[in-house]
Amino acid sequence: MNTNIKKLIGQFLCTLFALGLVPALYFKSEFNRIDVDYALNIKQSSKNQIEYIFHKLASIMKETFNAVPSMADSKILLRAIKDPSLDHQQALNDQWVVLAQSHQYYSRLRYLDLDGNEVFNLSYNNQKATMVPSNELQNKSSRSYFKTLQQLHIGEVKSDNIDLELDHGEIAYPLAPVLRIMTPVTSEGRILGYFIANLDMLKIYKRLIYQVSSSATEPVILNKLGHIILGPNIEEAFGHLIEAHSDNTYAKQYPKLWLSIQSETSSSYFDGDNWYFHSRIDANLTQLSDPAYMVIRMQNQQFKKQYLKDKQSTVIQSVALFILISIISVAFVLWNRNHKKNSIESQVAKAAMNGMSALVITNRNNRIIKVNQEFTRVSGYEFEDVKGRQPSMFASGRYTQEFYINMWTELQKVGVWEGEVVNRCKDGSLITEILRIQTIKDSKGIIQFYVASFVDISKHKALEKKLRALSEKDTLAECWNRRKFDLELREECRRVDHSPSQSQSCLAVLDIDHFKRINDSFGHDYGDRVIQKVAKTLQRESRENDLVARIGGEEFGIIFPKTTTEEAEFILNRLKVAVSIEFDDIVTVSCGVTNITNDPTLNYKCADLALYEAKAAGRNNVCLLLSSEMSEIA
Numbered sequence: 001m002n003t004n005i006k007k008l009i010g011q012f013l014c015t016l017f018a019l020g021l022v023p024a025l026y027f028k029s030e031f032n033r034i035d036v037d038y039a040l041n042i043k044q045s046s047k048n049q050i051e052y053i054f055h056k057l058a059s060i061m062k063e064t065f066n067a068v069p070s071m072a073d074s075k076i077l078l079r080a081i082k083d084p085s086l087d088h089q090q091a092l093n094d095q096w097v098v099l100a101q102s103h104q105y106y107s108r109l110r111y112l113d114l115d116g117n118e119v120f121n122l123s124y125n126n127q128k129a130t131m132v133p134s135n136e137l138q139n140k141s142s143r144s145y146f147k148t149l150q151q152l153h154i155g156e157v158k159s160d161n162i163d164l165e166l167d168h169g170e171i172a173y174p175l176a177p178v179l180r181i182m183t184p185v186t187s188e189g190r191i192l193g194y195f196i197a198n199l200d201m202l203k204i205y206k207r208l209i210y211q212v213s214s215s216a217t218e219p220v221i222l223n224k225l226g227h228i229i230l231g232p233n234i235e236e237a238f239g240h241l242i243e244a245h246s247d248n249t250y251a252k253q254y255p256k257l258w259l260s261i262q263s264e265t266s267s268s269y270f271d272g273d274n275w276y277f278h279s280r281i282d283a284n285l286t287q288l289s290d291p292a293y294m295v296i297r298m299q300n301q302q303f304k305k306q307y308l309k310d311k312q313s314t315v316i317q318s319v320a321l322f323i324l325i326s327i328i329s330v331a332f333v334l335w336n337r338n339h340k341k342n343s344i345e346s347q348v349a350k351a352a353m354n355g356m357s358a359l360v361i362t363n364r365n366n367r368i369i370k371v372n373q374e375f376t377r378v379s380g381y382e383f384e385d386v387k388g389r390q391p392s393m394f395a396s397g398r399y400t401q402e403f404y405i406n407m408w409t410e411l412q413k414v415g416v417w418e419g420e421v422v423n424r425c426k427d428g429s430l431i432t433e434i435l436r437i438q439t440i441k442d443s444k445g446i447i448q449f450y451v452a453s454f455v456d457i458s459k460h461k462a463l464e465k466k467l468r469a470l471s472e473k474d475t476l477a478e479c480w481n482r483r484k485f486d487l488e489l490r491e492e493c494r495r496v497d498h499s500p501s502q503s504q505s506c507l508a509v510l511d512i513d514h515f516k517r518i519n520d521s522f523g524h525d526y527g528d529r530v531i532q533k534v535a536k537t538l539q540r541e542s543r544e545n546d547l548v549a550r551i552g553g554e555e556f557g558i559i560f561p562k563t564t565t566e567e568a569e570f571i572l573n574r575l576k577v578a579v580s581i582e583f584d585d586i587v588t589v590s591c592g593v594t595n596i597t598n599d600p601t602l603n604y605k606c607a608d609l610a611l612y613e614a615k616a617a618g619r620n621n622v623c624l625l626l627s628s629e630m631s632e633i634a
Contacts, residue, residue, distance in 0.1 A: 008333050015329040020322065027318045034314065037365070038307045043268055046277035046298050050266075052401045053208045053219055053294065054281055060204055061287045064105055064197070068157055068181045071099060072195035075581050077111065077185065080120065081192055091577065092120060093131050098570055100124035102543060107165070107178060107200035111185065112149070113193045116141025138168065149182055149194045157183040159287045162201055162221075162229045164238055171242065175234050177201040179287065205230045221281070224291040226251035226258050250295070261293050274298060313446060357453040364448050366390050378456050380426035391452065394423040396430050407437075411450075415439045420457075432461040476528060477535035477550040485549035485557050489600050492559055497598035506560040506568035508593040509607040510538070510575070513619040515554040518587070527554075530587055534579055541578045543571070556589075557607075559596075565624055568593050572622045580620070588620035597627045606630055 071077070080092040096109050100122065111120040117139050121132035140146050145160050152158060158181075165176035179199040184191045209218045209232075220231035226249040228237040236248050251258045257276055260269045266279040275298040282288040358375035362368050368386045376382055379394070386393065399421070410417050417437045422430050433454040440449040472484035480488075492505050512518070512534060519527040531554060538548045538556060551557040558575075560568045572591045579589050592610030596603050610625035617623065 011333045012329050015332050016325060019325045019329060023318075023321050023325065027314065027321075030314050031311070033365075034307065034310045037310075041306075042275050042298055043277070046268065046275065046296055048401070049296055050219075050277060050279050050294060054279065054285075055401070056208055057204070057281070058285055060105065060207070061199075061285060064103060064199055065157065065159070065181055065287055067099075067103060068183055068195065068197050069155075071109070071197065072183045072185050076577070077120075077195070078187055078192075081111070081185065082187075084119075089120070093122070094570060095574065096120075096122040096131075097129040098574060100129050101127070101567075105199050105204055106197050107176065107203075108196075108198035110196045110198075111193055112140055112146075112196065114191070115139070116143075116146050116149075119193065145180055145182065149184075149196075152182065152184050152191075152194070154184055154186050154189070154191060157181065159289070161223070161288060161290050162292075165198070175238065177205075177230060177234065177238075181287070201230060202234060219294055219296045222250055222261070222293045222295065225249065226261075229292070257295075261295070313444075317442075357455055360386075360391060360452045362391065362450045362452070364446075366450060369449075378425075378431065378454075379423075385426070394425075396422045396424045398422050411437060411439055412447075415441070431456050431458045433457065474535075474550040477531055477556075479535045479539055479556075480547060480549035482549065482551045485547070485551050485559070486600070488547050488549075488559055489557075489596075489603065492561060492596055493598050493600050493603065496596050503562040504564050505596040506563050506565055506593055507596050507603050507607050508558040508560065508568060508572055508591055509551070509604070509611045510556045510558065510572075510589045510591045511611055511615070512554040513588045513590055513615070530583075533582060534587070534589065537579050537582050538575055541575050546571075565593065565595055565626070569622055569624060576620065576622060590614040590619045591622040593622065593624050595626055599627075602627055602630065 074095065076088070076091050076095050080088040100106050100109060101124075107124055109120075109122040109124070110118055113119055118132070118137035121137055123130045123132060143166075148158060148160060160180050160182075162177055162179050165172045165178050177200075179201055181197045181199065183195055185193050185195050205221075218232040220228050223229050228248060228250075231237055247253075250261070254271075254276075257269050257271070257278075260267055261278045261280075267277075269276045269278070276295060277298065278293055278295045280291065281294050282290065282292040285292070358378045359370075359372040360368060360375055361370040367388050367390060369388075371381070371383050371386060407417050407419075415438065417435075419435060420432065421435050422432050424430055434457055435452065435454040437450055437452045439447045440451060441447050472480060472487075474481040489507065496502075496505055512530065515527065515530075518530060531550070535548070535550060535556065538558065542548055542558065543560075545561050547559040547561075549557050558572075560571065563571075572593055576589055576591060579587065590611060592607045592612070592614055594603060594606035594610055606625045606627050606629075609630075610623045613625065614621040614623040
């Protein structure tokens, strides 16, 4: 054989070995990784789902549990108890209707006297609130939870376990799982009776399973005996209460799984076909007095399919890479070209890598494989600190699981995600970033890398926040000012104009009655304190999304997004009563309300005319003037 040919073959084999050694080791480790990830992905997926459901449940339970004491301490409730006149009962009815509609999860609000007699009972079902007539009220002294009520101390809030709603001592159909939250109603240091709020656990359960993955069945919640108390088929649950369902218990149907559930706080179990993941939820969910467990079944076939797909993809990639290395080796031998590391192309790439933006590159498993100098400068992390770890290590804790789920969903669909986020540096400080994440896919459309670049805008955000606070806050009332109010009103008008078929929004203008007389009688310092106290009351009693602003001397404006005029009148009447109670009827407010259209000037004029009408009617009133009625006035 010709010496030159032998030399070329020798160069080819050496080059092929040199270039192929690392990829060969990589693909060997990649096949091992796929086997390990097969089991880890199943466990991680279930863990994420259980954590999401648990935290969502804990959040809902905490919110509803914390709201009960303020309901029991309501001045309107105390007045209705002490003086059950029609006006006081109607005021209590209006307040409970608003509470039921705003909190959504309450199915029943009740007040019981010390003998267990129902005095007031509001039922909320299918977004309809109904006050139970007095002739249908029941005595609950024979119920087991009444003994718990009698043992409660002043200020104590307690709940029982999840069970079924009863009607006259019989199980109500359709089955309605509820959790009762109970607290004493007190006045002047003595207990007058008991306030009970029933949580609609079926509605809460449906909210919990909204984000459950398609690879998992809907979760079930078990009691200490293994009976299902919440699940996808409520008609098969509550075997401890309904004799016909007594065999529907995990202790009988899945004895080995039930043994695992009882022996470990949180673990997994594989029955040969499916994975089961369970966690005890009552340890941190203090509202439940007895042990309770959450169980999710994962469909193993779904992960097996992905496992085989990953194996096949890796084989194809290894073959393609071997062919590519062979071509490169042949090209190296034939042309004998030495590629310099500091070529113009590599210098350009290096300059781009170390540009003004911080850069993080992760592999398909979202493990960090490269960062640039700007990233180190901004975050404080060296490459060795973050190599092989996931970007979740920078999380600030400000965002919910749903935020990250939406981010990854958009990355999978669009390939790019952009937004403003807050992350944590190595020293623990928080920075605000403009973040852009882009996916790099292979020819088959499979994501191989994620490239994230960000710019630190913390100083700009701090300055922006400070300037916004200075320009949009009223220094006396400590609420939004006229400038902020006008901006938000124009924005709400644009939203209504762009989506006329969506829910209605409303605008209200409130004025402190006889404010000049207050100033003349008590002085301007007292008048300023009245404005401050009215502003605090309006902000405290308004809903979270309502915007309260001081738009004049003693005049306030409120924007009610996605609110009908009937709802707005309900809320304004509640605010009017709250102000009157706050000042012991010495200070009152008049209110004018209208629906929001695409014309801010017209909206304000309508609300102002409605306010004028409220004052003309004797003050301390709420009047409504629709925008469609302006043409009749004109």
